[in-house]
Amino acid sequence: xxxxxxxxxxxxxxxxxxxxxxxxxxxxxxxxxxxxxxxxxxxxxxxxxxxxxxxxxxxxxxxxxxxxxxxxxxxxxxxxxxxxxxxxxxxxxxxxxxxxxxxxxxxxxxxxxxxxxxxxxxxxxxxxxxxxxxxxxxxx
Numbered sequence: 001x002x003x004x005x006x007x008x009x010x011x012x013x014x015x016x017x018x019x020x021x022x023x024x025x026x027x028x029x030x031x032x033x034x035x036x037x038x039x040x041x042x043x044x045x046x047x048x049x050x051x052x053x054x055x056x057x058x059x060x061x062x063x064x065x066x067x068x069x070x071x072x073x074x075x076x077x078x079x080x081x082x083x084x085x086x087x088x089x090x091x092x093x094x095x096x097x098x099x100x101x102x103x104x105x106x107x108x109x110x111x112x113x114x115x116x117x118x119x120x121x122x123x124x125x126x127x128x129x130x131x132x133x134x135x136x137x138x139x140x
Contacts, residue, residue, distance in 0.1 A: 010117070012051050012117075013051065015044050015049075015055075016051050016052050016054075016055035016056075016114035017111065017114040017115050018040060019037070019040055019041070019055045020107060020111040020114045021111060022037040023037060023059035023062060024107040026059075026063040026066060026067065027062075027063070027066050027100065027104045028104065030066055030070040033063070034064070037063045038060065038063075040056075041056050050119070051114070051117065054131045055110065055114050057130070057131065058120075058122045058125050058126060058131060059110070061122075061129055062103060062106075062107075065103075065125075066099075069095070069099055073092065073095045073099075077092070106120075106122050106123060
């Protein structure tokens with residue numbers, strides 16, 4: 001499958017790439033990355049390009065989900081004895097070894113697809129974002 005346009009200076013490819021890069025930062029450091037991802041989404045949410053819209057919608061949904069899971073994990077730690085307890089260690093290990101890879105690996109694939117001008121469907125999240133038409137021509 002040949003991408004429609006792989007020009008590195010294409011603003012739509014740049015916007016899709018930046019949204020995916022901000023998503024990876026959000027997945028790794030939710031309190032730092034999500035505000036920037038939200039700002040970038042608000043700035044580009046009305047772009048007409050399908051590539052940009054597909055990547056933006058999916059990254060904002062996934063970023064919100066990972067941020068919620070981060071807050072939920074911290075709430076569990078506080079509930080089960082605070083940050084100095086052994087339960088905090090166990091909860092954070094589960095979070096970092098199970099939750100983070102589930103969100104970072106699709107983000108890495110999304111960065112690669114965005115930089116080549118292709119749409120990537122995040123597993124499960126693409127349905128929430130209404131990304132259903134992958135056979136597209138960006139020059140329409």
